[in-house]
Amino acid sequence: MTFPQGAKNVSVPPDMIEYPEGGATPLTAPHWVYATADQMEDSGVSNPNFNLTWEMNVDPTFSYLIRLHFCDIVSKGLNQLYFNVYVNGMIGISSLDLSTLTSGLGIPYYKDFLINASAISNGSVIIQVGPSSTSQSSFPNAILNGVEVLKMSNSAGSLDGLFSSDGTYIGQNSRPHITMKIAVGFVIALGVTAIALLLLGVIRRLRRPKGYEKQKTFSSWLLPLNASHCSFLSSKSKSATFPSFVSSGLNLGRFFTLNELREATKSFDEKAVIGVGGFGKVYLGELEDGTKLAIKRGNPSSSQGINEFQTEIQMLSKLRHRHLVSLIGYCDEQSEMILVYEYMAYGPLRDHLYGSSLPHLSWRQRLEICIGSARGLHYLHTGSAQGIIHRDVKTTNILLDENFLAKVSDFGLSKAGPASLDQTHVSTAVKGSFGYLDPEYFRRQQLTEKSDVYSFGVVLFEVLCARPALDPALPREKVNLAEWAMQQHRKGVLDRIIDPIIVGTITPESLRKYVEAAEKCLAEYGVDRPSMGDVLWHLEYALQLQGNPPTNLDPAETTDAKVANLDQPCRKDSEKQLVVDISDDSGLAVGSPIFAENFQGR
CATH class of the missing domain: 3.30.200.20 (Phosphorylase Kinase; domain 1)
Known part of the structure; x- marks a missing residue:
């Protein structure tokens, strides 16, 4: 421990530790390992966001397996502890939330890393844990329950030098017992090969782009x-x-x-x-x-x-x-x-709904964008034998080109679907964005394409109501858009929360079919939700029911004069492009007019 005054040992009775099914077992590490931990202490330093650091001297010519053991024995409730894990100065896990991964407190969890010899500097393995910016707590904290550092055998199958178990030395100075003729032939063959490789290298170097230099990746x-x-x-x-x-x-x-x-x-x-x-x-x-x-x-x-x-x-x-x-x-x-x-000229869909100065979209434009997004997701789910689950569907990951054509983006969290018809889901850790997460996936950690369907249902209500999926500034019952919209729909007063910009421009039949699709997407259980193909059909039907834009409406009842011409493309000032730092989906103001990033909630 390089900073012992910054650490505080904590412990609980070993019988409080509950091993999960299909995860860590007492053979992985006994109860007493997970029942003890080091956490951050109030060390009196000016910056409370320091890292707890452990350093071990190792042989830099070998690679090592690092196993880190975690068990949240310090939190009083779920989703209170978020921290980062670093190995030799490189981030291994960001915003680790043990309660989400284990669905509880006091449940063991471990993570393995392999670090090769080229990544070991100064002959040391350094393990660090420190608070994450994701944490909302006023008291930053991080924990570590146990560390294992295992030396990996080298090419000789040895943990000490280049001698194999039978005593044979395979180092650079080894000389196999072969006849002189074979040795001479071997040397000649090496020489010819070396010349050929040299010529090939010269040719490839001449063909490289100017300024190219090969680097470590x-x-x-x-x-x-x-x-x-x-x-x-x-x-x-x-x-x-x-x-x-x-x-x-x-x-x-x-x-x-x-x-x-x-x-x-x-x-x-x-x-x-x-x-x-x-x-x-x-x-x-x-x-x-x-x-x-x-x-x-x-x-x-x-x-x-x-x-x-x-x-x-x-x-x-x-x-x-x-x-x-x-x-x-x-x-x-x-x-x-x-x-x-x-290049996507008009950026994320969210920027055209709320939180920016861009002109708003008409109802017909919104329908067409939702239809395009549904087509993209339907292709993901059915375009290959195994299918692909996006896992982070939201309005910042639906981008618009110069013709307002919608395209789904950001596949960093995507997962291949079940490998066979006998499988109904993919078991995986929960990842996604707060406000859009399928509650069934969150509870059971079983991912299906219906998880994308649920997220898309939230997007449909976001498009209709022009407000964030989560808004902590609102009263408690209104914070979650999906729950609030469903509640208002059951009361028969959904029209009260529709975006005022488009109120009066939607035909009742189109609205009814659209809301029906969104409601089905948000069913509590995945088996009760429609496929993306069914959702697409409902949306296309809603567009047909909308018909041509109404011409007998009073302009005062539809929109303010400053956004009266809703079907015209958005204009933007290239000298005043806005930049947004997206760290959470609960309170965004403005997005980029060209590109948007995703927030990964764990």
Whole structure:
């Protein structure tokens, strides 16, 4: 412990520890490990947001498995403790909420990491925990119950040097017992191979873009392990980098060099920033041919990391649809995580509903946008044999192009659907955005495509009522839009909370069919919700029932003069583009006119 005065040991009776089903067991670590922990102490330092730090000297020529044990024995209720976990200065888990992962308190949880020798500096393994900005508590805190550091055997199957178990030395000075002729032939073969590789290297170097320099990629940093998948990547291994995906024929889009993206954004000029979100900053870039791009640059300390980066690339490389935002390419040079998307001129749907000075959308425009979004989600769910679950459907992840065509974006949290017809769900930790989360998925941690349907139901009411999914500033019964809208609908007074801008412009038949679709999406149980195909049918029917825009309405009853021409495209001042720091969906004011990021609630 490098700062012992900042730590305080806490403990509870071991019989209070309850092991979960399918998780940690007494064989993972006994009760007394999880019944004790170090938490942050009031150390009298000026900045209370310090990290608890443990350091262990290790042999830097080996790789190590790090197992961290957690059990929330300090909180008085759920969702009170959020903290970050770091391994050797790199973020391993952001905004860890143990009560959400375990659905309770006093329940063990552990996480494994592999750290390779190239990531170990000064011969030390450093474990840190510290408070997260997500926490709403006035008393920042972080805990750690146990640490295991396991040395990994090397290529000789040894934990000490390059001697194998049979005594054979496989180091650089080893000499196999072969005849002189074989040795000479081997040397000649090596020489010929070396010359061929040298010539190939010269040719490839001549063909490289100007200014190109190979660097260690972000994927070689530090990867968390899941029980079903173990990744071990070394910065010395070419096969571990994303550029190798391109050469393997997976068609993951264009690989941009860092120099290209620097030129496109004028060295990532702050004036080019058009949005800030959980992954990092988003820049407006322009290539030499005039093509505009949305360039999302990852922040290593953000709430989203290498997993989301890989998922976004792998998912979007397989998807091509009119109503899905296209991934053009990526860059992972110099430990960067950068994603490059098509330019979406009118930005997120949310900005056109509330919280900005942009002209509002007409009811017909809103219907068409909802229909386009539903088509994109329907394609995700049915476009492949396994299907894809978006897992973060919300109005900031529905973007509009220059023709107000809706496209679903941000696939960093997406998951492949059940692998076979015998499976009804995917068991996974809860991720998504507050206000849009399917309550059944939250309770059972069983993800299905109906979880997207529930989130889309919230979006439908958000479009109709033009207010956030969560608004803590409102009275308690009005905070959650989905619950409030359903309550008002049951009372028969839903018209009281409809966006005043469109009141009087909606035909009763269209409104009835639209609300019927939203209501079915918000059914408590997934089996009672419609598929996205059914939702799409209801919305298209609602558009037909709307018919042509009414011409006999009193303008005073429909809209204020300043937004009278609702069907005209929004105008924006390129010199006054607004930048938003999205950290939560409970109280946003204004979004980017071009791009939006997602908030990952855990």
